[in-house]
Amino acid sequence: MAYPKSFEELMECFKMLPGIGNKGAERMAYHVLEMDQSQVKRFSDALIDFKKNIHHCKICGHICEGDTCDICSDPSRDKSMICVVESPKDVFAMEKLKEYHGLYHVLGGTISIMDGKTADDLNIDSLFNRIDDMTKEVIIATNPTREGETTALYLAKLLDAKGVNVSRIANGLPVNSSLDYADDLTLLRSFEGRKKI
């Protein structure tokens, strides 16, 4: 016995979402069955509105509702620094700190042989187009994963050739962690990156 067609179709749609398998999609569809008509309408509209309104900022690639994001269009931001991150999520993480007041550049991923992603698939050209005499420093804040490091090295080489000051966020032990739980590479990087106190 199969599910009715509209039920199957909604399950298929839920299965497009990350981390949702057959059982999860089934559970969600049953939940929608118990939801009010108005709630389902709200959900359906939210999807359409999201796709219509949310774009990538034309300058930095961050998400925004207009053409350019709040950060790029904020005249009070320090235009001499550009922090390069993998995804919009990272911009929100950095902004939470309220410590950095420069600009961002969102790559939209990393160079990854496994996923067949090359430098051409990333937002790199637009980064180089932005760099001008005002740019004093580019901080590469891709994740400290294999792909993030590869991308950082690739960018650093190109930026260096252009005579731009490039820095990379530090590796080391997380605050409040303990030495004997750290993996070897983290401990090594932490040791190598030691500073005079």
Next chain:
Amino acid sequence: MAYPKSFEELMECFKMLPGIGNKGAERMAYHVLEMDQSQVKRFSDALIDFKKNIHHCKICGHICEGDTCDICSDPSRDKSMICVVESPKDVFAMEKLKEYHGLYHVLGGTISIMDGKTADDLNIDSLFNRIDDMTKEVIIATNPTREGETTALYLAKLLDAKGVNVSRIANGLPVNSSLDYADDLTLLRSFEGRKKI
């Protein structure tokens, strides 16, 4: 820094789904950002179509696209037996066996003091309206949980007073399980329910 309005709204909608918290909703919204326009449209339409087309069967409470479900409108089903279950999911589970050829009745939950659900909130009146001279047996197949058992006992009493043959699905050890992993109550029920071989 806050997410754009349409982004927040979609996250709120995802959070209405069971098991989806802040992080999950965020991850899903980012995924929708990368989806094609046509895929998002499909998802949005699927929600509306689902709500428009999927109803509870007027006879048994199972889900269906028309007024009555495939089982109730199938003339080859054995009309002398009604299997009472908690939810449409249970009908699909039973049907997978291809062993039972009678009818179903979906209660839409169980009596649960914790959730403030009484017998009046369940599909019970319609069950009694269905029972006639043709009905030879009502099998109560609510889950073997505290709520399921309470509901089963409640129904059994009422059905018994009406002179209907009532049975309950068996408790015992799951096939391929081991005795020393079984909880006490399951083992006790399995022992009490022993049969001559």
